[in-house]
Amino acid sequence: MTEAEQAIGTPEPERPEEADKAAQADAAAEPGTGGGRGQRRIPVLLVVAAFAYLLDLVTKIVVVSELEHEGAIEILGTWLQLEVIRNRGAAFGFGEAMTIVFTCIAAIVIGVIARIARKLYSVPWAIALGLLLGGALGNLTDRLLRTPGGFKGAVVDFIAPAHFAVFNLADSAIVCGGILIVILSFRGLDPDGTVHRD
Known part of the structure; x- marks a missing residue:
């Protein structure tokens, strides 16, 4: 990230690992999907x-x-x-x-x-x-x-x-x-x- 981007608050792109974790969290929160069932x-x-x-x-x-x-x-x-x-x-x-x-x-x-x-x-x-x-x-x-x-x-x-x-x-x-x-x-x-x- 450049100094100019830091000054105006441009968000840093997500790393692939973070994007995967976010996708899994969204799937877990979505009802009716495999991850949203919670505990047995x-x-x-x-x-x-x-x-x-x-x-x-x-x-x-x-x-x-x-x-x-x-x-x-x-x-x-x-x-x-x-x-x-x-x-x-x-x-x-x-x-x-x-x-x-x-x-x-x-x-x-x-x-x-x-x-x-x-x-x-x-x-x-x-x-x-x-x-x-x-x-x-x-x-x-x-x-x-x-x-x-x-x-x-x-x-x-x-x-x-x-x-x-x-x-x-x-x-x-x-x-x-x-x-x-x-x-x-x-x-x-x-x-x-x-x-x-x-």
Whole structure:
């Protein structure tokens, strides 16, 4: 830079290295690009999954020890009761003859979630997948550890609304996670944090 340029404040040309850094910073700040996704949201997924799983586990332990072999307990009259049911089928009592199949499906769901987590940059997706993971782990624990065991264990259900199947908190987490995934998909939000428009 000449003395005349210094006097009038003419900016010095950027060096190639500085120009590259500036371009990378602009890309990181631009939404919808690879650099704008921020940090992966695996911790959010794990916290939500752990909360859903532990809440399901604790409630099942309590209701089995306190309510099993007891009559139904009314919470909102006959509209909502607590009644312990051992369910060998899927959520809401469906398919009781397919216990091993549902156990395998739960294990596959957990594997798929682990695969998606590698490119997870969206908090809403992390919450949705965390709910699915926590619910799947909750019911899978019953399949593995409760009588008769060996992937054939009966899931503990205890929430009994009127005119509806008996279910548990793991079922609720799975349904809520599934609904959230449908909403996110309709809004065009992908797990990697990008938004697509059809």
